[in-house]
Amino acid sequence: MNVAFFAxxxxxxxxxxxxxxxMGVGLSLILGLLNIPNFAHGVLYALGAYVMIxxxxxxxxxxxxxxxxxxxxxxxxxxxYFGVRRLYRVHSDYILLLSFGLSLILTESIILVWGPVGIxxxxxxxLTGGIDLGVTVYPKxxxxxxxxxxxxxxxxxxxxxxxxxGAILRAGIEDKDMAAALGxxxxxxxxxxxxVGTGLAGLGxxxxxxxxxxxxxMGIDILPFAFVVVVLGGLGSLPGAILAGLxxxxxxxxxxxIWAPGADASVFALMTLxxxxxxxxxxxxx
Amino acid sequence: xxxxxxxxxxxxTIAAGTGLLxxxxxxxxxxxxxxxxxxxxxxxxxxxxxPLLDRGMRLAIxxxxxxxxxxxxxxxxxxxxxxxxxxxxxxxxAIDSEGVKIVIGPWSSxxxxxxxxxxxxxxxxxxxxxxxxxxxxxxxxxYAFNWAASPYTAMHVVVDxxxxxxxxxxxxxxxxSDFAFGWSVEKYTREAGSHHGIEFVGADRMPLGTREYSGFxxxxxxxxxxxxxxxxxxxxxxxxxxxxxxxxxxxxxxxLNSWGVGTEDxxxxxxxxxxxxxxxxxxxxxxxxxxAKKMTEMYQAKYNVPPGYAPCAAYGMTRLTLRAxxxxxxxxxxxxxxxxxxxxxxxxxxxxxxxxxxHQTVRDYMLLRCKKPDQMKHATDFADIVAxxxxxxxxxxxxxxxxxxxx
Numbered sequence: 001m002n003v004a005f006f007a008x009x010x011x012x013x014x015x016x017x018x019x020x021x022x023m024g025v026g027l028s029l030i031l032g033l034l035n036i037p038n039f040a041h042g043v044l045y046a047l048g049a050y051v052m053i054x055x056x057x058x059x060x061x062x063x064x065x066x067x068x069x070x071x072x073x074x075x076x077x078x079x080x081y082f083g084v085r086r087l088y089r090v091h092s093d094y095i096l097l098l099s100f101g102l103s104l105i106l107t108e109s110i111i112l113v114w115g116p117v118g119i120x121x122x123x124x125x126x127l128t129g130g131i132d133l134g135v136t137v138y139p140k141x142x143x144x145x146x147x148x149x150x151x152x153x154x155x156x157x158x159x160x161x162x163x164x165x166g167a168i169l170r171a172g173i174e175d176k177d178m179a180a181a182l183g184x185x186x187x188x189x190x191x192x193x194x195x196v197g198t199g200l201a202g203l204g205x206x207x208x209x210x211x212x213x214x215x216x217x218m219g220i221d222i223l224p225f226a227f228v229v230v231v232l233g234g235l236g237s238l239p240g241a242i243l244a245g246l247x248x249x250x251x252x253x254x255x256x257x258i259w260a261p262g263a264d265a266s267v268f269a270l271m272t273l274x275x276x277x278x279x280x281x282x283x284x285x286x
Numbered sequence: 287x288x289x290x291x292x293x294x295x296x297x298x299t300i301a302a303g304t305g306l307l308x309x310x311x312x313x314x315x316x317x318x319x320x321x322x323x324x325x326x327x328x329x330x331x332x333x334x335x336x337p338l339l340d341r342g343m344r345l346a347i348x349x350x351x352x353x354x355x356x357x358x359x360x361x362x363x364x365x366x367x368x369x370x371x372x373x374x375x376x377x378x379x380a381i382d383s384e385g386v387k388i389v390i391g392p393w394s395s396x397x398x399x400x401x402x403x404x405x406x407x408x409x410x411x412x413x414x415x416x417x418x419x420x421x422x423x424x425x426x427x428x429y430a431f432n433w434a435a436s437p438y439t440a441m442h443v444v445v446d447x448x449x450x451x452x453x454x455x456x457x458x459x460x461x462x463s464d465f466a467f468g469w470s471v472e473k474y475t476r477e478a479g480s481h482h483g484i485e486f487v488g489a490d491r492m493p494l495g496t497r498e499y500s501g502f503x504x505x506x507x508x509x510x511x512x513x514x515x516x517x518x519x520x521x522x523x524x525x526x527x528x529x530x531x532x533x534x535x536x537x538x539x540x541x542l543n544s545w546g547v548g549t550e551d552x553x554x555x556x557x558x559x560x561x562x563x564x565x566x567x568x569x570x571x572x573x574x575x576x577x578a579k580k581m582t583e584m585y586q587a588k589y590n591v592p593p594g595y596a597p598c599a600a601y602g603m604t605r606l607t608l609r610a611x612x613x614x615x616x617x618x619x620x621x622x623x624x625x626x627x628x629x630x631x632x633x634x635x636x637x638x639x640x641x642x643x644x645h646q647t648v649r650d651y652m653l654l655r656c657k658k659p660d661q662m663k664h665a666t667d668f669a670d671i672v673a674x675x676x677x678x679x680x681x682x683x684x685x686x687x688x689x690x691x692x693x
Contacts, residue, residue, distance in 0.1 A: 008504035016498060106422055116334050118524060118554040123532075130534040137507075139532040142500070212497055213528055213554070215521060217333055221497045256501035260492045263501075 010250060015142045017249020018149035019204055023222060024229030024241035025156050026200035032173040032236030033193050034084065036092050039099040041201050041226060042219030043106040048072045048202025049209040050114050051216065053121050061124040065206040067254040072202025073195040080194035085187065089137040103219075110216040121209040145207050152200065153245075157238050169193060173236055225252075228267055232274045234284020243282055244274075314555065319360045320617045322347070322607075325391035325401065330368025331495040332393050332520050335596045338550060339393060342593065342600030345584055346608065354611050359383075364402050366392040368494075370400035377404050386412060387619050390603050393596065394494070394519070395421075397465035402430045408692070409581040411619040413607055415568065415599035417519075417545045419474075419686075422646035426687035428623055431640065433570045433603045435651040437470045438477070438544070438593040438680035443651040444544045444566035445478035447673035448513075455512035455540060456482070460489035461526055463518040465669060471517045471545050487511050496522055499529040509537045524554055527563065537562035548654065549594030552646045552668040557659040560668065565654045568635075569598035572671055573652070575636040577605070602634035606647075610634070620693045637676075645689040650676040 023045065030038045054073075056064025079102060087094045122128070123141035130137040160166040171179040172189045180186040205218070212218065229248055233240025248267050255266040265266040274282065324343045328336040340363055352359050364380055364656060366373035373392050380386045380583055381404075389409045394650040395418035405618050406427040407413035415433035417440075422432040439557040449455070457480065462468040468491065476486060490502045495675040496518075497554075503526065514530060516523050523543050536559070543551070555563075571582045571592035581601055585593040593601070606626070611617050614625035627642040635649040654669035662668070 005504065005508055008508075009501050012498075012500040012504065015500070116337055117550060118334065118521060120524070120528060120554055120556040120559060122556055122558070136504070137534065139534070141532060211500075211528065211532060213333065213521075213524055221495075251503050252498065256498065257505065260490050260496075260502065263496075263498070264493070 004136040005257065006254075008138065009132070009253045011133075011136070011138055012143070012256075013250030014246065015146045015149075015249070015252030016253060017246035018146050018153065019208055019222075019245075020225050020229045020248050021153050021242045021245025022149045022200055022204045023226035024233060024245050025153055025238055026197035026204075027226050027230050028155075028233070028236055028241045029160075029169075029193050030197040031230060033176075033190055034088075034095065036095045036099070037227065037230075037259060038197070039223070040079070040102040040106065041198070042221075042223030043103045043110075044072050044076065044219070045205035045222055046110060046214075046216065046219035047075070047106060047122070048205030049214045050062070050110055050119075050205075051202065052206035052209055053114075053214060055117055056121075065068060065203060067202040068206035069199045072205075072268075073199025075202075076198025077191050077195035079198070084194065084218070085190070090094045103194065107216055107219070112120040114214075114216070115279045119214040121214060123210040134258050141210055148207060149204070152203070153242050156200070157242065158195075160238055225267060228271045232282060234281025237281060237283045240281050240283035247282075288478050318357060319385075320357050320388070320611070321360045321362060321380075321384050321386045322388045322390065322604070323377065323384070323386040324361065324363045324604075325377055325380075325389060326363055326374055326600075327368040327393050327397075328363075328365040330366075332368045334549075335376070335393050335415040335520065335550070338596040339391065339590065339600040341585070342597030342602075343390060343434050343604045345581065345588070345597070346601045346604035349584070349605070351591065352610050354608050355615055357617065357618065362386070365393075366397050368394060368397065370397050371427055373397040374400045374404050377401055378408070381408050381410060387617065388607060388622070389413075390600065390607065394465075395470070396465040396494075396688035399425060399466055402427070402544040405429045409619055411607070411622045415521075415603055417471050418633060419470040420466060422641070422644040422687060424686035424687075426644055428645075428691055428693050429619060431626060431645040431647065433599060433606070435649055435676065436646050436680050437474045438675060438684065439648075439678065440545060440566060440568070440651040441471060441474035442478045442678055443673060443675045444542070444564075444653050445475060445482065445484070447653045447675075448542060449482040449484070451672065452512075453473045456484050457487045457510065457512045458484050458515050459506045459513070459520075460508050460515050461499075461506070461518050462489060463494050463522060464491040465494055467519060467545070468517050472675070475515060475517060475544060492518065492522070494519060494522065498527055499526045500533070503533045503535060504528070506530075506656070508535055511539055513540045513542050515585070516541060517545065519545075523551060527559055531559050533674050539658060540564060542566075547595040549592050549666070549668065550596060551665075552656070553591065553594075557662070559659055560656040563656040565669065567595050567652050567654060569593070569595040569602070570652055570654055570669070570671060571598075571666075572669075573635070573674075575632070575634065577632070577634045579635075581634060583690060598634060606631075606633055606638070623693060643682075643690060644685055644688065646685075648676060648679060650674050 052064040052068040055067035127141040229244045233244030256263040326336040326339045354674040364376035396417040398414040412430045462472045543562045544566040548567040548570045610625040614621035639648045653673040656669045
């Protein structure tokens with residue numbers, strides 16, 4: 001094993017980690033506000049990839065990815081408005097069941113529309129091939145994904161921490177009833193947050209489709225890691241989700257290089273250690 | 287005037303109820319229906335393959351008009367979830383509740399090695415098609431058969447013919463699925479490679495269902511191989527091919543999937559990513575045998591795509607089982623077993639012979655080379671068949687099935 005090998009492994013980890021962070025941020029936003037894990041998050045990631053492949057034929061890769069963001073985000077708003085909203089006053093188990101049910105319905109819908117057989121998606125022509133980074137040659141597309149997801153995640157962070165709407169959002173996460181009592185339309189905040197969170201999942205799926213291909217069950221593969229990121233980072237903590245995403249990605253990638261069969265197990269071991277050492281998560285509050 | 291007493295009512299009701307419940311039981315006991323179980327993965331890592339296997343088995347049963355030796359066939363399926371525990375539990379449940387005596391499947395070698403033990407204990411006829419050598423090797427028994435070519439023969443067909451056409455490609459890197467299937471094909475790839483002076487410059491074993499191949503591809507690229515030999519399965523093959531292209535390793539380096547499904551993988555890959563992709567397979571729709579040609583026609587007419595290994599295997603196993611039932615004029619597992627043992631006949635792969643000592647179906651295996659996009663005559667003209675052979679067969683001394691036992 002040499003420097004190039006480890007440089008490649010760390011870069012792979014950063015790319016995967018930023019994807020996990022993107023998924024984790026979306027999941028964390030929803031979890032923070034609604035207090036429920038969205039089990040449909042994985043299938044919305046898959047749906048984003050499929051929307052991208054169809055829309056990409058008409059609008060090109062970038063247009064396809066933006067369409068995925070818009071369509072999945074809009075679907076998220078619809079889910080919140082017509083489904084989740086009606087269950088706020090009952091036990092949270094019902095929202096969990098709804099997200100489970102939606103996950104199954106959407107997976108089957110993907111199979112009905114696009115078929116059960118996987119699809120390969122190609123990156124845009126200008127991002128094909130590798131680039132010599134000195135220590136290693138690395139695929140241009142993966143680097144592009146890393147930069148885009150980094151920008152998105154940082155953008156989300158700045159939006160939540162530096163804007164007025166972000167302050168309303170944080171107020172909603174802190175105390176929904178108090179925020180509502182102060183005249184904030186908390187229901188609209190819920191809908192928009194759900195749309196942003198799911199839209200990010202859809203965009204993540206669209207961006208990763210040239211790397212991993214498309215399969216109706218692709219959301220199931222990523223969902224456990226997104227949950228690990230949220231738990232490890234701290235429930236509802238965006239900086240925590242970013243840090244945990246990177247940590248999970250790099251640990252998984254390095255473990256792949258050192259002892260492949262233990263790669264996925266290492267992620268769950270990391271989460272277990274994290275919970276023991278800091279039950280509130282890396283950047284979460286007690 | 288007669289009145290209905292409570293006792294009379296109860297007696298009549300119980301008698302009628304017993305009768306109603308007993309009629310189907312008697313029907314089953316008299317063996318009117320022949321219940322065939324297809325145990326396929328409809329969920330889990332091989333979820334995409336289950337429906338295709340189901341199609342293949344249904345096609346064969348439809349060809350027999352749902353009837354064999356004058357008795358109706360009841361085809362049932364169970365989802366093995368790509369888990370050995372689910373496969374065995376559901377197989378047992380189907381045996382108990384449906385009276386199953388004929389089991390075909392599952393798809394994965396890891397699951398099959400568990401199912402074969404159930405077949406042995408419950409004395410049901412069992413046909414499997416896969417890469418593990420153990421079904422017709424050290425775990426052999428009288429009730430279990432393997433339809434796929436032996437991994438020894440298969441890897442020799444692939445390695446011998448690839449090296450005949452590319453004699454300078456001596457640096458090979460292996461991606462191996464870390465379960466029974468991967469271990470068998472790796473063992474025989476290395477064995478076949480030793481006859482050609484192949485240097486195995488690296489090998490990685492990965493769990494089935496691995497989706498992050500970038501680390502493995504980086505490692506492989508650093509070893510500068512001539513051939514990246516993919517001894518993995520399912521979506522893992524496709525993910526590794528995509529990554530090899532993303533990293534610029536392919537098409538410069540040959541991608542060789544020694545035990546592949548062919549058509550279904552080709553359909554999922556962009557034509558550009560099929561360039562310099564070679565595949566060893568048990569079934570390809572271009573197979574030039576009367577049964578294969580007819581099956582392809584039926585399948586294409588029904589599903590509008592050519593069949594790959596999965597439907598061909600399910601069809602081939604079911605067809606051979608139905609023919610064995612006709613030969614034995616019985617659907618009893620022991621009679622089907624005896625009918626198949628030592629049988630030499632023509633079927634989907636052409637000439638097949640069922641080795642009575644091991645229950646290995648001795649048959650041809652294929653090596654395919656994918657066409658470049660501009661060489662394809664139509665959308666599914668994926669590959670040229672560069673070799674079809676059933677040789678060499680595994681020497682008896684290498685087979686670990688030393689005593690197949692009794693019925």
